[in-house]
Amino acid sequence: MTTTRAAAPVSAARLRLRRRPFTHHNRLAAAVVLGNAVAALGVDSAEAIADLVVANVALAVLIRQQHVINLLFRLATGAPTTWPLRVRWVLGKVYHFGGLHVGAAVSATAWFAALAVVRADPLTWAILALMAAMVGSALPPLRARWHDAFERVHRFAGWTVLALFALDSARQPDFVGSTRLWLLLAVVVSVALPWTRLRRVPVRITRPSPHVALVSFDHGVTPFAGSSTAVSRHPLLEWHSFATVPTPGRTGFRLTISRAGDWTGDLIDHPPTHLWVKGVPTAGVGNIDKLFTRVVWVATGSGIGPCLPHLLSGETPARLVWSTRTPRATYGDDLVDEIEAAQPHALVWDTVRDGKPDLVELALRAHREFDAEAVICISNKKTTWHVVEELEARGVPAFGAIWDS
Structure with a gap:
């Protein structure tokens, strides 16, 4: 007989803080901005402003470095499943680390604007223009509409900013041997490392x-x-x-x-x-399954791809809910047979035959029947946010990509 695992008791106030705009991503961004506001109380020179620019740029770049991301996930998912569910629920939100990137990038640009006012030279204004273009192109509406342009602005403007800022810093008398130098070197290595492969x-x-x-x-x-x-x-x-x-x-x-x-x-x-x-x-987000004793995977369409390696490995007991259009005609018999062999009790919902499903209800039912601790949703942005927020409003730990990059 399967015992039903009760959802973690969470107060109404805590549940409200799990919804947009109070996501972990936004809270981390706000924390970085607040930290910079506190640091502003001790700023007394252009050199201090330059140090804060480099510190923020270093955080923005390093937190996106692949090896750093893997380390963050390794630390967060290393918690044993005997820890309280509420603690593991928070650790599972590790993929919101992009909030640190956003907060640091915005803060670096703000500090550089202050530096440009103090120095008022052409090189500083040119760097500021490039940084402002990077921040502007990353605004969610613009990034979604012109993603290719956003990516190219970030890449080429980012490389140019590093080169110009290194040139600008090298002109300062205290640059050699300074912390600023070592942070810039760390940033350059971080940016270059993936390209070496x-x-x-x-x-x-x-x-x-x-x-x-x-x-x-x-x-x-x-x-x-x-x-x-x-x-x-x-x-x-x-x-x-x-x-x-x-x-x-x-x-x-x-x-x-x-x-x-x-x-x-x-x-x-x-x-x-x-x-x-x-x-x-x-x-990525699917990595957090190891924090839990049992999980439900909710996928739509090709979202089955990120779920499949976890279902095949069987390291964490799982139950699959997959909603897709004519699965065998779309994905082929071989792939569907592979999924069904790994998940003989999976719920495969054919949207052509069965219509549009209520994924929240299907996830809740699977969570209850499978005695799961968490739900991981792999779908498009609208569906993922809807499923995750509705489940967490019911006290069920739920996770899904947040499209922050």
Whole structure:
């Protein structure tokens, strides 16, 4: 007989703080801004302002470094499952670390604006203009509408800012041997490190339908479950991240890529023989499953990809709820057979046959019947936020991507 695990008791006030705009991501961003406001009380020179600029730039860049991200996840998910559920619930929000990036980037730009006013020289104003362009292009409405432009502004303007700021700092008499120098060196190494692993690798692509491409890699890298990797056809212009699907006992990995824009559509319609990769596989939200004794995975469409490595490994007992359009016609018999073999009790909801599901209700039912501790949702932005917020409003620990980058 299955015993029903009671949802963690949470006060109404705490539950309200779990909804937007009071997410962990925004709270971290606010904490960084507040810390800078406190630091402003001790600022007494242009050199002090420059130090705060570099400190914030270092935080903004290093918190996005792949090895740092993997370390953060390793520390957060190292907690034993015997710890109180409420503590593990908070640790599971580790993927909100991007709030530190946002708070630090905004603070660095604000401090540099102050520095530009103090120094009033052309180089400083040029750096400020580039930093303002980076912050402006990252505003969610602009980033969503012109994502390729956002990515290029961030890459090329960011590199230029580092070069110009290093030049500007080198003109200062106290730069050599200063903390500012070492922080700048750390930033440069952090930015350059993924590019040292830039490679063009062969891929094998199968297309079970015009909607999906299954991309197989085997170039000496077998990632861990819960990781993602970025791929590109033009490495200086754009990169696209996808969850990796390693298979236990095999080398290499797969990506499940669905038609969701020009880039993915072109890859499906005109499959390449090679793709560019860089850096190392990087931990993502699915990694937090190891914090819990049992989890429910809720996926829609190609969101099954990030779930699949966890279902195949079986390291954390899991139950799958998958809503998709005609699964066998869309993803092929081989992939669906693989999923059903790993999850014989999965609920596979065919939206063509069964209509639009109430994912919150399906998740709650699976959570109750499977005696799970948490729910992880892998879907589009609107659905993910809806499912996560509605479940947490009912006291169920729920997790899903937040599209902060």
